Amino acid sequence: MAVLAGLQPENVFEFFEEISSIPRPSFHCEKISEYCVEFGKKKGLFVSQDEMGNVIIKKPGTKGYENAQPVILQGHLDMVAEKVGHSTHDFMEDGLDLYIEDGFIKAKDTTLGADNGIAVAMVLALLDGDSYKHPPIEAVFTVDEETGMGGAHALDFSQLSGKRLINLDSEEEGILTAGCSGGFRFQFDIPMEKETVSGSLVDISIHGLKGGHSGQEINLQRGNAHKMMGRFLSFLLRKTEFYLLSLEGGSKDNVISMISAVKILVAEGQEHVVEETVEYFRNVWEKEFGKDEPDLAVDLLIERKRCESVFTKESTKRGINFVEIIPNGVFEFSRSLKDLVETSSNLGFIHTGEKGISGACMVRSSIDSKMEQLKDVLYTSLELCQGNAELSGEYPGWKYKEESPLRNVMTAVYRKLFHKEPEVMAVHAGLECGLFLGKNPDLDCISCGPEMFDVHSVRERLSIASTKNTWEYLLAVLEELND
Structure with a gap:
């Protein structure tokens, strides 16, 4: 029926x-x-x-x-x-x-x-x-x-x-x-090198976020799991050294990412630093988002005594730096129409391959010159991290x-x-x-x-x-x- x-x-x-x-x-x-x-x-x-x-x-x-x-x-x-x-x-x-x-x-x-x-x-x-x-x-x-x-x-x-x-x-x-x-799709990849290292394998997942439409709901400041993960990893990197194995999450550039999952390798004896950092950010995000992200969760799993193929320290740092600095969210509001977002970028998905990480952003603006400015910012961010980019799906505003x-x-x-x-x-x-x-x-x-x-x-x-x-x-x- x-x-x-x-x-x-x-x-x-x-x-x-x-x-x-x-x-x-x-x-x-x-x-x-x-x-x-x-x-x-x-x-x-x-x-x-x-x-x-x-x-x-x-x-x-x-x-x-x-x-x-x-x-x-x-x-x-x-x-x-x-x-x-x-x-x-x-x-x-x-x-x-x-x-x-x-x-x-x-x-x-x-x-x-x-x-x-x-x-x-x-x-x-x-x-x-x-x-x-x-x-x-x-x-x-x-x-x-x-x-x-x-x-x-x-x-x-x-x-x-x-x-x-x-x-x-x-x-x-x-x-x-x-x-x-108007808008365009900004696809990127960051070439990275690998080596084999022993240590403790750590799985961290940020999930339970609301996500949503990267245009109509970008003004609501919902959590983007990838940007949150970039912030977490950048903070952790200042506390202890680690190697990146993978970073995954999202599937569409026009969807605010609801999940980001990372695998890293830390030296044995440094597991407690990761645990403390996870707990720190659980508390930080609970206060920052309040009731806006009620189902936000951060999961942690540690497996000791592992030997893994990982990205080098230098590659790990470049990849994390890019996720940390790439612009995301509202860039500017309209000066003529109250409360209307004028320009924004959304980091929609990230995937890991054998040669590095790749992903895509969705950029939108009602002013062509502002769209060009954000395009320059994205390219500059990528250049600092030795990455490559391709623009596609560019369409005009109405x-x-x-x-x-x-x-x-x-x-x-x-x-x-x-x-x-x-x-x-x-x-x-x-x-x-x-x-x-x-x-x-x-x-x-x-x-x-x-x-x-x-x-x-x-x-x-x-x-x-x-x-x-x-x-x-x-x-x-x-x-x-x-x-």
Whole structure:
């Protein structure tokens, strides 16, 4: 029996549950892309699929709207694939295990993928229905949004005639997003040398952190496990010598790292220094984070009399220094929009190989010059530690437009429907609208969506009531766009 059966709007949640049964992590959208293609063909609609897996489906306007200007409705097919440590879920093969709790839809031990599955579900419900009033619809489903917007980069915009675009990738009801930051992915590696040493093997794990979206939640100052580990190891290195074996944690550059695990080798007789340092930082972080990170934990395991292949002292120091000094968190706040983060960087993941450590950061800014400044800081940090870097997935910001007929319509409809004013704002997160505007500067774009929380984390949840409100709002907006 369907978990979401009986929820309203019924057709939207039916599609959402069906989508949730299809594996669709970033870079692996083949199945969900084919699903959309088959859906469009069964409905007898125009369907186009490119080599990346982006899908465009077109539906004529309903009676009385045949000659109205088309509206582009857009969402992305991929999802951030995160799970709790003990989960056996396979994002390449398994559907999500949905459940309902306290008015929210959640997924057991994994991300929910409401970012941006609920947008796909809403658009499919519109394409499927026959009773809604709407202008011609050009539905655009992109791939790999969460990992550098590769789908949007590749999309052939010449297939679209619409000049009005509603992006459904926002996560706060009552907010119309009219601008966003640009960004890029900063991938690094630090070459390191090895030797064989005897001593006590120490495993240290920092875990239990909330994590979250590296754009929209970076201002909350949640703990980044890697930066905490860098601080810990740098402090410990001043207390006693040790050798690094491995440093691991995280899987996505746009997720605030919830876990960082390190293996080091210390001289026998120095184990107590590590134990004391762990206890010291447990107390320090408990005071610093207070109630903001209630499940934070630091685990320690020591195995004596081991002989291991380790990174040399000099390599160990360089690797730890980089994790300690690399910028992370809010870099600057906006000078024009109160409380909006302007520029930030997130150290998302770190992995260890035979030749050193590697990882990636996600950098965002609404001002190009500030993004370039942070780029220089990252390169300088890496140069000091003799590392290498590669930039990828760079995308432009979306500058707020003073004049927007679409925004005017959507504001008026919201006011009429809910008897209050929507909030119009820019966000410190990447939306594909910036790339689309680069392909067609005449576009009039707005982003909206239902209320969801803790996206990009295993606590991700979607409000059922807000989804209903957003669906009714979208229908009302489309009914108004008859010009």
